[in-house]
Amino acid sequence: MSYAYVNYQTMKRKLLFISVLWLCCSAICSGACIDEVRTFYTNYMTNLLNVDSNNEALCKRYLTEELAAKLHRMAYATGDNPIIRAQDMNSDAIKTLNVREIADDWCMVSYLWDEKDSTSLVEIPLKVGYVNDQCKIVYITPIESDTQYGDEWLSCLENMASYKIDSSSGKSLVESFYKVYLATYCSMCSDLNVRLKSLRLSNLSHTALEQFKKAEQEYLQDTFEGYDLLVTNFDFDGMWFKSLKVLPLDTDNYQVTYQAGKYTHQMNIQTTYQEGRYWISAITGVQ
Numbered sequence: 001m002s003y004a005y006v007n008y009q010t011m012k013r014k015l016l017f018i019s020v021l022w023l024c025c026s027a028i029c030s031g032a033c034i035d036e037v038r039t040f041y042t043n044y045m046t047n048l049l050n051v052d053s054n055n056e057a058l059c060k061r062y063l064t065e066e067l068a069a070k071l072h073r074m075a076y077a078t079g080d081n082p083i084i085r086a087q088d089m090n091s092d093a094i095k096t097l098n099v100r101e102i103a104d105d106w107c108m109v110s111y112l113w114d115e116k117d118s119t120s121l122v123e124i125p126l127k128v129g130y131v132n133d134q135c136k137i138v139y140i141t142p143i144e145s146d147t148q149y150g151d152e153w154l155s156c157l158e159n160m161a162s163y164k165i166d167s168s169s170g171k172s173l174v175e176s177f178y179k180v181y182l183a184t185y186c187s188m189c190s191d192l193n194v195r196l197k198s199l200r201l202s203n204l205s206h207t208a209l210e211q212f213k214k215a216e217q218e219y220l221q222d223t224f225e226g227y228d229l230l231v232t233n234f235d236f237d238g239m240w241f242k243s244l245k246v247l248p249l250d251t252d253n254y255q256v257t258y259q260a261g262k263y264t265h266q267m268n269i270q271t272t273y274q275e276g277r278y279w280i281s282a283i284t285g286v287q
Helices: 003-049 052-062 065-078 091-095 151-157 170-187 192-203 206-220 238-243
Strands: 098-103 106-112 121-131 134-140 245-250 253-260 263-274 277-286
Touching: 003 052, 003 091, 003 098, 003 106, 003 121, 003 134, 065 134, 091 106, 151 170, 151 238, 170 192, 170 238, 170 245, 170 253, 170 263, 170 277, 192 206, 206 277, 238 253
Parallel strands: none
Antiparallel strands: 098 106, 106 121, 121 134, 245 253, 253 263, 263 277
16 A cells, blocks of 8 residues: 555545534534524513613623614614514513524524414524624614525625725716615624715715705604615615616616615615716605
């Protein structure tokens, strides 16, 4: 038996061992994350029946800061608690709570609002990940997207580095601005509001900025914080990015739409040429 053959067999065994070890570690990590998600939901739902002030500390432990901020925006958008897809809680939901793995880093949380009624099933897909060696919930599918899940739906950041705002024409400005603006939402960055404001200041005229501020203030009077006229919503989710469409209407006027599940959001955008470039000069949200 040649030395080369023995060496080849040894290498094969090492690679097999590494592969098995990796699979075992992945399974252990996955199982640990499922247990963490189950613990979080059990405690969170129980707290809602009692004193939900305990949930603030619970969320800090099990959710990323970026997701916590996003959930705040999502709650304003739907009126429901996006963690449970409901406004309150009952004992049947806690009793029937289930968490299972549905894909790599993805879990399905489910419960029955009425344990005797199978049609009362609530399902919530979510994504987990390790942050500083601790399993955290990093994303929860919005209620508008139902039971949709998978990393392919959150791919809006893949080409973000190549997104540049092109103000050489009205059409190129609207198309490129919305790609950058919505991808910024998708990033769930800690300084999201600062980045969005910077994009608005750099591309909206004074009139458009005033329109944005007026709409924001109108919702704020009703204690709804953070309304964004450019998306006619309080948040934008990565699962909706691929549905973005820009349709020219007439000279310097464009219709922008995207699908949030079954609901279509529409904005009519007007552009104007000034100081050697195009600007977004008017925004009309269409309900």
